[in-house]
Amino acid sequence: KAGVTQTPRYLIKTRGQQVTLSCSPISGHRSVSWYQQTPGQGLQFLFEYFSETQRNKGNFPGRFSGRQFSNSRSEMNVSTLELGDSALYLCASSLALSNEQFFGPGTRLTVL
Amino acid sequence: AQSVTQLDSQVPVFEEAPVELRCNYSSSVSVYLFWYVQYPNQGLQLLLKYLSGSTLVESINGFEAEFNKSQTSFHLRKPSVHISDTAEYFCAVSVAMNYGGSQGNLIFGKGTKLSVKP
Numbered sequence: 001k002a003g004v005t006q007t008p009r010y011l012i013k014t015r016g017q018q019v020t021l022s023c024s025p026i027s028g029h030r031s032v033s034w035y036q037q038t039p040g041q042g043l044q045f046l047f048e049y050f051s052e053t054q055r056n057k058g059n060f061p062g063r064f065s066g067r068q069f070s071n072s073r074s075e076m077n078v079s080t081l082e083l084g085d086s087a088l089y090l091c092a093s094s095l096a097l098s099n100e101q102f103f104g105p106g107t108r109l110t111v112l
Numbered sequence: 113a114q115s116v117t118q119l120d121s122q123v124p125v126f127e128e129a130p131v132e133l134r135c136n137y138s139s140s141v142s143v144y145l146f147w148y149v150q151y152p153n154q155g156l157q158l159l160l161k162y163l164s165g166s167t168l169v170e171s172i173n174g175f176e177a178e179f180n181k182s183q184t185s186f187h188l189r190k191p192s193v194h195i196s197d198t199a200e201y202f203c204a205v206s207v208a209m210n211y212g213g214s215q216g217n218l219i220f221g222k223g224t225k226l227s228v229k230p
């Protein structure tokens with residue numbers, strides 16, 4: 001079974017731009033969660049989607065948004081990028097009623 | 113609210129020495145406990161998890177962790193480490209749900225960088 005895939009793996013943007021990151025979950029997984037990892041704040045939960053609905057949201061500003069498609073693939077969008085948005089963005093998928101999340105390799109976003 | 117504290121940000125050890133990575137958590141509701149490992153430039157891999165039952169859980173590569181409810185701890189141990197164990201280790205919790213699953217948001221500690229020296 002293929003693992004969680006994230007595209008692109010690396011991204012460089014400038015302040016004020018917007019960015020869209022993509023995540024394809026493991027086949028059969030319907031829940032997708034997103035996390036931001038930075039050296040200062042560590043791993044922080046952004047949001048979780050299940051069956052195209054946002055089920056849970058972390059404490060991030062409205063510039064961070066996401067969505068999930070009918071095939072369970074998910075995208076997250078960050079608008080009006082700030083320098084502090086530079087981070088590794090990790091996506092994780094899980095089965096519907098599971099307690100175990102499987103992580104992708106991440107997208108490293110650099111904001112200049 | 114839940115929180116996780118990893119008491120050591122860096123742990124240097126020599127190869128074949130034992131190691132313990134400490135993790136304490138705080139929660140007013142039942143949680144599941146996890147240890148994840150992250151190798152450089154990679155995502156997180158689940159090392160082991162505690163859901164219920166025996167308080168001692170083991171991984172396939174020699175790590176073990178013990179859930180201690182009274183001390184709200186979930187320390188990770190390995191009796192003899194290898195160079196290949198060099199990585200960052202994250203302790204995490206998620207809120208347990210009635211149906212046996214958990215909420216989709218893991219709460220992580222700040223991580224412990226394990227450095228194994230020859």
